[in-house]
Amino acid sequence: MSDNLCFLNGDFMPLAEARIPVLDRGFIFGDGVYEVVPVYGRKLFRFDEHLARLNRSLGKLRLPQPATREEWLARCRQLVAARPEEDQVVYIQVTRGVAPRDHVMPANPVPTVFMMCNPLKPATPEQRHQGVSCTTARDFRWERGDIKSISLLGNVLARQMSADHGALETIMFRDGHLTEAAASNVWIAHEGALLGPPKSDHVLEGIRVELLRELCEDAGIAYNLRPISEADVRAADEVMLSSATKEILAVTHIDGEEVGHGALRGKPGPVYARLYEAYQRAKTTMSI
Template structure:
């Protein structure tokens, strides 16, 4: 099954496409991105992802080169061309190509890129066993709600977790738990679901929002409020969410093993599967 690429205004061979040296995404990380999962050939919560893409573009003053409806059409065509049923769509928009200068170039069109590839597969054994997560101090900028290309702190945190034998890094700020390097995080305590509120300091995850909606349908109360590392260590259940991971059980936080009974996580996972 071929990987598919769309660059600027047409579909191209993914192996032949060359991004200009002076593209601002290349030189400054001056752009935004979005990742969308497709199940059985259908993009999942596409409208919500594209709405967030538009919000990110507005936040950093990039004019979208296409309407959201036109981007949706490109996504559908890319999936059809790829013939990949279980796919991951990656969209990137840079401010454009121009001689290197820090302030915005004038009258430079943004550059739109899209790729489709097979989705990452996580075994059922791993999903049942769960992730090990390593906490780390949050050293990112303050506008993490923008899905920008400036991900070096996330890369370093993820690498630190990997080097220590963990699956994910979880950010905290002075002991207050915020989110993972590539995920949002939830904790369960006494039947209640806790997660950091949707402020500027975290990414407003689409799967995060789906989980909160599902929790409401299951009469599980969600508290969107800050909680501490100690609270996380003592939680009855912990899980992380993202487009790629869906709802991933956490079995260990730092050196603390968590309970193996995870009834609320299991309920949410089961109802999430029904949406696909």
């Protein structure tokens, strides 16, 4: 069972043996936050950036930080060491813990801390070479997409809309402007520049938002966060997704229509290709 080790409230144990009380507010209210940290060659990628976002999410929930950086790091490493794969993803979840059911927050919560590791499933060669398909939807989720909340019902419903059409993601628009996808940030390339929506309460600040800024800077690609209309997306030279597990992926079809222009229509484009290469190089230099 060593490859299914998890961490729960101070103890390492087989995942199959982990138990939480039914009155945990994560179960009752979805009252908690989470992180997903990629692991390459058994090293944690952008660990401090992920931890900083976890702490920001906890702060927005008014939850105390339940562990120090060194404790998080040691636990992550122990879980990674217990699995056979070189490339993995660490999942971290913190909830407001167990309390009598009441919307009002308990005065002195004892957070539930859960961590596990899974193998990283890389994009398939076909997805890399041909790009992926997405559908679109109105962004009907709540207005605090900036919190990496475990309350993911809106994202689950949105993601299923694409799954029902055999597509990989659902790109969402709020008031005619791009927000993000169900489990990814969304980018367009326009005249050689990488453009993403501005930071706001409607969009999760993905760890790749800053990473891509750095990769663009190194590669001499212009990078700008500014409002992007639905028409901008549909007329873009390139469209891309980013997330911990997708890294960066080219979107070549949206609602069944080919993305892009000319010879590159329906094919991954040059901005994607350069950022993909830069991302692969960053894996070795940005992991601890």
